[in-house]
Amino acid sequence: MLALYIRDVKLGIRAGGGALVGVLFFLAVIAVAPFAIGPDANLLARIGPAMLWIGALLASLLGLDRLFQVDREDGSLDLLILGSSRHMLPLTVFVKCLAHWTASVLPLVVAAPVLGLLMNMSPLATFATALTLLAGTPAIVFIGAAGAAVAVSLPRGGLLVSVLVLPLVIPVLIFGVSASYAASTQPDPFLPPFLMLCALMLFFAVIGPLAAAVALKGASD
Amino acid sequence: MLALYIRDVKLGIRAGGGALVGVLFFLAVIAVAPFAIGPDANLLARIGPAMLWIGALLASLLGLDRLFQVDREDGSLDLLILGSSRHMLPLTVFVKCLAHWTASVLPLVVAAPVLGLLMNMSPLATFATALTLLAGTPAIVFIGAAGAAVAVSLPRGGLLVSVLVLPLVIPVLIFGVSASYAASTQPDPFLPPFLMLCALMLFFAVIGPLAAAVALKGASD
């Protein structure tokens, strides 16, 4: 399992030009906002957490649809499925998700505090956003994995995937963003939405890989 | 050429996923806006066009990195390059861009008016924004094609392609957003920035495919 994790992280980092690219990506997304919204510092600070979350969501979705497809095309998926008599398949999927998260999303979470400065956010808000990202982005990857697995199995699975993933991603996003805001605007409590976010993440960490494993088992042909 | 267009549109629609994930992402971006800004309807309406543009811009990046990679993996890229003695390669790239736009980005443009309602935007502003999206998003795809061609040999270039492309599309974003605003706020004229946007689009329609063709020629191995 560790071998699988290391292999996938290596692939993710090597193919995309390293962890630096994650930070750069974030910088680019953030730089886009002022152009669209205008240079109003207050407004920017306010949409800061939302932009950070949007950037992280995009980064997690980019390439997620290919999570199993690459493996299927080069035959490695057979290897993983056959290996499932030794390692359970959901565990394999879980590890693949973690690797994808480590290679593509974790750099963004680490970079988030730096970017908060650029967005004129207060240290507290920055820190809270980074924390929600840390807790929330894995959930996106786990659900996405289920969607990707279904898409692999159905030659024309497009519609189904979105219908499956859509109602699940948006709550994560909403709880994440509202927890970030709650941290900086006093009256709202930070903890309830944050705990909700963590609960969602744990829930998806179980459901996502399980669903993906079932889909993959049926998919192999 | 028409054959290539039809084939790519068919593939885009049949393989699914792409367009719908784009719409999903678009929707998610719009869904966070009220949280970011607060439920202030006026403010929401004000930043509406900007959010629509940011969402559309980022959503068109999804899947763009695979524009030439799929063709490379199954050998069709060789066919396209060899065909370039008959059809010029930049033209081939241009047609592929158009097909990608039709299958993956056009749905976003179509969805934009609906999302405008969610953002509390006036019908006029919504319509103007959709129009600027219609004129502006092809430019994103054209310039993105150059990025995709440059990174064609990287198995998972997703983030990298976005990093390369985002700084270049900022002018498109600037004129697109300012044209959308000009349409609803009276004193500013709509036409100058809109024409500028069209000019940019035409400019990239030439530069992007040319650059992509040069890169593809060099990448084949």
Add this chain to the structure above:
Amino acid sequence: MRLTADNLGGERGGEPVFDGVSFALAAGDSLVITGQNGSGKSTLLRVVAGLLPVAAGTVRLNDGGEDFPDVASACHYLGHQNAMKPALTVAENLDFRRDFLGHPLMTTEAALDAVGLDSVGALPFGYLSTGQRRRIALAGLLVSFRPVWLLDEPSAGLDLASERRLTALMQGHLAEGGMLIAATHLPLGLDDAKALVMPGGGSG
């Protein structure tokens, strides 16, 4: 250890592809499957490996012991695809296979030596020629132990010397009590192999 198939049937996309296939292999036995394109050779191998559902009949591994309770856990499957990552080096690919599959057998160097490619360990897999890739995939069979080898056209793209090496590898595996099922269009040099000819053939 015994691998038995009983009246096995397989289907593809809802259509039956073959039916009523039976065989029994004991330690040291091999089975060579031939037949026209589209007659179901690859399908049969995937059904045996458990990668496709069994449509009818059964396939069983007896006396595999604790380590190899069922067919899937006891077999190496080599399909048309090589199951290697082009972006990783050859050595990284083989090391991953060993770590992931368990039951380590040969070192990476020894396995590369066995397929005559001892100097390419540090190259990315994607830099190899077609035949070299196939040979690395064969080396993947050697890095970790499995009693049953399921090989789908193992000699595709190999040059003469490598074909001979492949024959020697397979004979070595059989001599140590392994089992082997291979689908092929080319003679593999396994003299006392059982033969199975798939009847029919898609639309060929």
Add this chain to the structure above:
Amino acid sequence: MRLTADNLGGERGGEPVFDGVSFALAAGDSLVITGQNGSGKSTLLRVVAGLLPVAAGTVRLNDGGEDFPDVASACHYLGHQNAMKPALTVAENLDFRRDFLGHPLMTTEAALDAVGLDSVGALPFGYLSTGQRRRIALAGLLVSFRPVWLLDEPSAGLDLASERRLTALMQGHLAEGGMLIAATHLPLGLDDAKALVMPGGGSG
């Protein structure tokens, strides 16, 4: 029409792979390239097609007329990959090839008939077996006309009957004044073909 290569050299990833290769083909001539894995057969074909840059020497097509001014415009290249889209049907794939390449030659049905797969036109390409896919790729050579065929292991994965059909197709192409360069490990049945053996061989 004449295809001549003069002291051709090719490289891969900055390293020279072969050097000093010369040949000349007139209408009806064929050249069969053999050699070990990694000796540069595929590289040579790609250099001739113009898919890889020429590292040294020249390759030229003379008297191609207006329609075929250079090698790239005059050749069909069939690589290890089949250049077909799995999500489209076989007929859609072939129709696209004809429309895109121009110079239409056979109808899709006739081409499918020529490779013995007349009933699969409506199936998605991804539903075919390995050998069937290769045969569709061969049918792709027939739907639009090109005087020069560059074939990289065309018979890989074919069954016996299809191999014979391939030989007949190639002989037909030569008889009509075409030219052909094929890289292969298996005999192709082209009796009066020129032979080129690539020396060396990566690390094989």
Add this chain to the structure above:
Amino acid sequence: MAETTISGRLTNLANPTRFLELVGRFLPWLAAIALLLTFAGLAMGFAAPEDYQQGSTVRIMYLHVPFAWISMFCYMLMAAAALGTLVWKHPLADVALKAAAPIGATFTALALATGSIWGRPMWGTWWVWDGRLTSVFVLFLMYLGILALTRALDDPQRSARAAAILTLVGVINIPIIKFSVEWWNTLHQPASVMRLDGPTIHPSLLWPLLVSAIGFTLIFFTLHLMAMRAEIWRRRVAVMRRMAAKRAENRAPA
């Protein structure tokens, strides 16, 4: 047989060899002049009168303006090198491009840093998203993008073309930086030195600025030549290593 192309490869590098020789001879002089001019310029700057509006913070100008100029100049140099790669396929052009990217990124970062240090007292904020500042930020991103791309593609030939194309497409940002102050009349100073109708800046501030700008430019060239030399050496070592591996292989064929 393989020997001929390898020696051909070496004669190909003969051009760079002469380049290395020249560089070896001139580099110490260049470095010395560069440092001298820079110190002279900065010293003159400190001796110059303080600005009546800006007080002593005006002295940041002698750093900020040269850095900003060089960050744009370096990109134009890379664009020229990119043309050299694509059109003339000159082996040195790619080396020049690759070596310039990290230096350009550094100078851009310095321009951004000095600018925001200056902005704190002048505008009361470290950073605003105005046209000039943001377009320089985009320039910085582009430098980093080119760096990431050259790192992601390990094969020098392929990365050369890719980086060249990217550089050329990115050139549109330079006029945007240059004219951003006029297009969006923002906080930042409009051009006062490089104008068609002559500089509008007081000569007592202008001269130190020009001298230090020339000094920093020479420092840039010194660094660039050093980086090019290192890159050529790096590539030679790689070629040599591959040749050695090849020879070892040929000696012991399987």
